[in-house]
Amino acid sequence: MTDLPTGPRPEDHTVPAEADWDRAPSLVDGANTLELGAADCDLRYWLRAVPQGTLRGKVLGHDEHVTPHEVTRRPGPLNDALTQELAFRSIAEDKATRALGYMVALAPDTATMEFYTTQLMDEARHAMVFRSHLLSLGVAERDLFATVERLAAADRDAVLVPLENLGLEVLRDQQDFIGGVVVLTILVEGVLAPAAQLSELKWRVFDPAAADVERGAGIDEIRHLTVGSSVAREHLLAHPEDKERILELITRGRKLWDDLPATEMTLRRETLFQQGLDEHRDLVGDHEIWPGRRLVDTSVEERVGTAQEWAESMQRKRLAYMGLEEAI
Ligand code: FE
Ligand code: FE
DSSP states (O other): OOOOOOOSOOOOOOOOGGGOTTTOOOHHHHHHHOOOOTTTTSHHHHHHHIIIIITTTOTTSSOTTOOOOHHHHSSSHHHHHHHHHHHHHHHHHHHHHHHHHHHHHHOSSHHHHHHHHHHHHHHHHHHHHHHHHGGGGTOOGGGHHHHHHHHHHHHIIIIIHHHHHHHHIIIIISOOHHHHHHIIIIIIIHHHHHHHHHHHHHHTTTOHHHHHHHHHHHHHHHHHHHHHHHHHHHHHHHOGGGHHHHHHHHHHHHHHHHHSTHHHHHHHHHHHHHHHHHHTHHHHTTOEEETTEEGGGOOHHHHHHHHHHHHHHHHHHHHHHHTOGGGO
8 A cells, every 4th residue: 555645735725714705704793702813823824814815806905896986986074084084094004014013023933923924914904905095085196195194194193193102112112022912902903993893884885895995904803803812811821920010001001092082083083974974865775784773873973882882892802801801
């Protein structure tokens, strides 16, 4: 009997369900139910799941034939709401990408180094697709960067720079890898992710391309939140002596959030969206923002409040999972 030839295992080309465009859960459901570690989501996984999976045929985050509705492309409250949101989000993702450079440099092992390299690529891609989508909403290519600046510089300085400074203090100045994981997973992505899911749902009719861009970023975000939580959990199990310091960091980050004008910013954009919604109720018809709830029946407060509830319940679950119940 001859031995079978040995060699590298054949490549598995199947896209994992959690990264498959049609089968992936919503961001909030995925982040609440899935468990993925850094070693599960290494480079090999990412190549299969993301460039050849989630993003196949969607280099700009959506299929080419999917475009914004005409009412969103022309000047008006919908255009204002969406362009302000995209400009702000693209700056946020740019800052996340740069901060992740420190995470890659500080990663204690190959599994986390590879995972944070993939997250760095994900965030750079998010910055690119949010920014690029402005071109579909009437911004001229030569004005792109100046427009991002005009639309979002004030919000950047008020909301993003203080968060960035906290991240840089932990990562650049203190070289604290696990502190960086916590800032990113709990204080930045954990807070902002549910707003991204709301965005996907509320823009579906007015701009299906923007909704798809959000969908793709949300699929990535499931991975960022679950792996980040798992890295923190594993670290705290191995180093219980770090728990006190991490809890203090969370308290500090929450105090910082309390002082940021983030709610004002969200309400301002949501109010613009509401004006557009009121103007185009006919277009939206019976479209449901979530099962059983027609978008036209929702209000600014209901939409913002719902995203806030998602954020809080998600945060509670993930903190408990990390062994940080004291922070709940
Ligand atoms: Fe992102
Ligand atoms: Fe992310």
